[in-house]
Amino acid sequence: MVSTVPTLDVELNGEAVHDIDAPDAFATDGPFPVVLDNAGRSTHVHLHFDDELDRVTAVDEVNHFVADEGTRHVHVSIADVDEPVRGKLKIVTGYGSNTRYVDVRIEPSDETPDEPVAVDETLSAPPERSPDPPPAQRAVNALDRLVRRGGVAGAVLGFLAVAAGVALALAVDSVVVWLAVGLALMVAFGAALLAVA
Incomplete structure (x- = not known):
């Protein structure tokens, strides 16, 4: 299981205009940021999860503007899964002129669900009233x-x-x-x- 909160780092415009440098694979068991780090001129980036991943992931927006030599953090929410889910994240720059795919694996979270709290019967009784002061x-x-x-x-x-x-x-x-x-x-x-x- 994945134990730390990983970051999916993506470098834009590093080698050439609209260039995308991203890892081939990425794994997580919870929400994560996609960090779009622009090494050149401002650009627009489109993020798209394929059908399998789209069922368990959510982003507020899929189109992002990254300023000249700027950085943009895109938060990706993850639904609870009982078994691993695999799919591809499509990263597009330059209005479709360059595309890169990242194999993404969502693992079940290793955090144990909260145990129910046992309620003592004395908690349901009304509190005793303190005596009036003199x-x-x-x-x-x-x-x-x-x-x-x-x-x-x-x-x-x-x-x-x-x-x-x-x-x-x-x-x-x-x-x-x-x-x-x-x-x-x-x-x-x-x-x-x-x-x-």
């Missing part, structure tokens, strides 16, 4: 959430507004002012509860 800890947690949400300035302003309202109610001694202060206290308390929830 009131003092809840107050500290609420204050911490308020501070993390940036509510310190709001809390200080709210406290100052309530203190000013109480002072005004004491100075004026009016039922309407006391009702307004009570309403302000309820709104401030509700806002504080929403901020820490």
Whole structure:
């Protein structure tokens, strides 16, 4: 079996214009790149797997442009096979002016399939609920959430507004002012509860 991820290296325009230098044979047991390495002027390359290989391989595109002295990587996906599949990869340059064939063999992967995971019955039981923290800890947690949400300035302003309202109610001694202060206290308390929830 093939153990490493091989690369099918193809040199273009090495000896002459539209020249293709590729190995005679190539074997793999998984996805692989076809590396088109251009030694000359820009060129177009067409890749075609014959019928046998076409059933187990896939490429996003079959026509590729390779820039002047550039390199292009073409990813070839492979389906799982139970027995070796053999066929030919046809490499064409210069719009058909030059063609090269590579004998390709796809081997079954030697990776073992994932074993099913045994599930313990305790995993299906709902998690135990942790006990509620004591009131003092809840107050500290609420204050911490308020501070993390940036509510310190709001809390200080709210406290100052309530203190000013109480002072005004004491100075004026009016039922309407006391009702307004009570309403302000309820709104401030509700806002504080929403901020820490």
